[in-house]
Amino acid sequence: MSANSKQQIIEAAGIVFERYGFKKTTMDDIAYAAGKGKSSLYYYFKNKEEVFEAVVAHEARQLVAEINKAIDASNSAVNKLRSYVNIRMKRFVQRGNLATALNDNFLATFAFIEKIQNNYRDFEVEMIAGIINEGIEKREFKPVDANFTAEAILTCMIGFEVPLLTKTKTTEESVKKINNVIDMFFYGICT
Amino acid sequence: MSANSKQQIIEAAGIVFERYGFKKTTMDDIAYAAGKGKSSLYYYFKNKEEVFEAVVAHEARQLVAEINKAIDASNSAVNKLRSYVNIRMKRFVQRGNLATALNDNFLATFAFIEKIQNNYRDFEVEMIAGIINEGIEKREFKPVDANFTAEAILTCMIGFEVPLLTKTKTTEESVKKINNVIDMFFYGICT
DNA sequence: GTACATTTGGAACAAAATCGTCGAATAAAG
DNA sequence: CTTTATTCGACGATTTTGTTCCAAATGTAC
Numbered sequence: 001m002s003a004n005s006k007q008q009i010i011e012a013a014g015i016v017f018e019r020y021g022f023k024k025t026t027m028d029d030i031a032y033a034a035g036k037g038k039s040s041l042y043y044y045f046k047n048k049e050e051v052f053e054a055v056v057a058h059e060a061r062q063l064v065a066e067i068n069k070a071i072d073a074s075n076s077a078v079n080k081l082r083s084y085v086n087i088r089m090k091r092f093v094q095r096g097n098l099a100t101a102l103n104d105n106f107l108a109t110f111a112f113i114e115k116i117q118n119n120y121r122d123f124e125v126e127m128i129a130g131i132i133n134e135g136i137e138k139r140e141f142k143p144v145d146a147n148f149t150a151e152a153i154l155t156c157m158i159g160f161e162v163p164l165l166t167k168t169k170t171t172e173e174s175v176k177k178i179n180n181v182i183d184m185f186f187y188g189i190c191t
Numbered sequence: 192m193s194a195n196s197k198q199q200i201i202e203a204a205g206i207v208f209e210r211y212g213f214k215k216t217t218m219d220d221i222a223y224a225a226g227k228g229k230s231s232l233y234y235y236f237k238n239k240e241e242v243f244e245a246v247v248a249h250e251a252r253q254l255v256a257e258i259n260k261a262i263d264a265s266n267s268a269v270n271k272l273r274s275y276v277n278i279r280m281k282r283f284v285q286r287g288n289l290a291t292a293l294n295d296n297f298l299a300t301f302a303f304i305e306k307i308q309n310n311y312r313d314f315e316v317e318m319i320a321g322i323i324n325e326g327i328e329k330r331e332f333k334p335v336d337a338n339f340t341a342e343a344i345l346t347c348m349i350g351f352e353v354p355l356l357t358k359t360k361t362t363e364e365s366v367k368k369i370n371n372v373i374d375m376f377f378y379g380i381c382t
Numbered sequence: 383g384t385a386c387a388t389t390t391g392g393a394a395c396a397a398a399a400t401c402g403t404c405g406a407a408t409a410a411a412g
Numbered sequence: 413c414t415t416t417a418t419t420c421g422a423c424g425a426t427t428t429t430g431t432t433c434c435a436a437a438t439g440t441a442c
Contacts, residue, residue, distance in 0.1 A: 002389075024215050026429060037391035042431065193418080217400060228420040233402065 006044045006054075009034045014055045016077055016106070022052055060120055063091050077135030078186060082132065085157065125150045151187060197235045197245075200225045205246045213243055251311055254282050258318070268326030269377060275322065276348065276373055316341045344376060 012034035016025050025050060031038040045051045070083040128150035133140035203225035207216050218239055222229040236242045261274040319341035326332035 005389080015418085020211060021216060024211060028429075031391095038388050038430090039392080039432080043389065046431095048430070219400080219404085229401090230403080231419050234418065238402075242435080358420080 001044070005036075008057050009036065009041060009044060013051050014059065017052060017055055018040050019130065022048075027051075027139065028110070059091075063088070064123075066091070071131070077131050077138060077140045080131045081128070081153075081186075082179070082182065085179070088157065121167070124154055128153055149185075153182075192235070196227075200227065200232060200235060200361050201249050202243070204242050205250065208243060209298055213239075218242075238302075240274065254279070255314075257282070262322070268329060268331045271322045271325075272319070272344075273370070275319070276370070279348065312345065315345055319344055322362050340376075344373075 009143050013025075013030045016029045016033050020026075020029070027041055030051060031041055034041075040092065041051065045054065045118075066082055067087050070087055071080045074080040074083050125147065129146040132141060132144070132146040132149055136143050136146065200221065204216075204221045207220045207224050209221070210216075216239075218229050218232055221231055221242060225232075232242065236245065258275055258278050261278055262271045265271040265274050288341065320337040323332060323335070323337040323340055327337065328333050
């Protein structure tokens with residue numbers, strides 16, 4: 001099982017999925033983009049959905065790396081949280097196969113995406129909670145329940161993703177809106 | 192035959208074609224986007240290709256209007272020619288169903304597109320020739336054969352479209368390149 | 383070299399998608 | 413009401429697509 005070939009396929013699939021979405025992308029498309037025969041894909045993946053999941057997982061890893069970098073670059077907890085939200089939203093719209101995956105039945109697709117995302121929810125909560133805890137230590141935030149607050153913020157953010165999935169709105173508009181909400185969180189949290 | 196419904200379909204089809212290209216777009220996609228039943232499309236169009244042709248024709252008309260506007264706004268013949276080239280290239284990449292129509296067999300698609308475009312070639316030659324003639328009258332250009340020169344410029348421009356069709360390059364890069372060539376034309380033409 | 387595991391792709395096939403047609407339903411017009 | 417324009421659901425024929433199977437090719441260790 002060459003990790004090289006597998007990665008190659010994942011990256012090729014990422015490009016094609018992003019262009020055409022999940023439904024319209026055929027295994028032939030992926031194979032052609034990866035420079036392999038169609039049946040070779042089945043040596044590395046069980047089916048189309050598994051390829052898609054691998055792509056999403058790969059992009060999620062990239063996203064995490066990017067977020068970590070931005071977080072490290074910020075000094076205050078407030079800025080860390082802000083960077084986190086901004087990057088996450090931007091990514092979700094731009095490079096997101098998650099977003100372009102919608103084609104036919106919206107609810108079915110959304111459930112499909114949600115299932116994949118759920119694996120990362122815990123991770124995200126942990127990350128946000130970490131930032132909040134740091135903010136509490138630094139006296140930037142009130143001593144709230146970090147996990148509970150993190151859950152709330154994340155849920156709120158997911159709420160903002162839904163209109164991004166349905167209507168192809170501008171990122172800016174949504175970022176502006178969500179920043180307002182984040183501000184609300186801050187003014188309720190900050191000492 | 193409601194011109195309204197037909198136009199509605201054409202515009203919806205334009206959006207879908209632009210997103211997915213000719214091959215990946217189904218009649219269902221178009222119908223859904225236009226808010227009609229699939230079979231209703233066949234009341235207005237013979238088949239998928241005819242819908243596509245109507246879309247391209249529609250966009251061509253828009254392009255012509257845009258070009259005419261820009262040409263009228265320019266004073267010198269040199270600037271008119273430059274505006275013309277810039278708009279044409281930009282359009283070709285951005286809103287061009289012509290460009291996104293490529294999916295599988297490149298040559299077949301190209302032939303398909305070429306066939307449609309040929310109807311407009313004469314028109315374009317005439318337009319360029321008009322600009323050149325004006326330039327000659329105003330002593331901006333040498334008294335060259337306007338039609339022949341127009342043919343040359345157009346052919347040259349089509350040559351620049353090919354890499355735009357194959358590789359998804361930036362517009363800027365191509366515009367820069369073609370502007371260089373246009374400059375070459377100028378320095379060979381200008382008095 | 384042989385023996386073995388890894389990797390690839392051609393052929394085949396069932397299931398799904400898709401195009402375009404037909405006829406009936408509905409709306410508009412006269 | 414009669415006629416005409418328009419829409420849509422259902423259907424058959426054909427093509428596409430997802431997936432499997434198997435043999436060929438390639439690499440690897442002895």
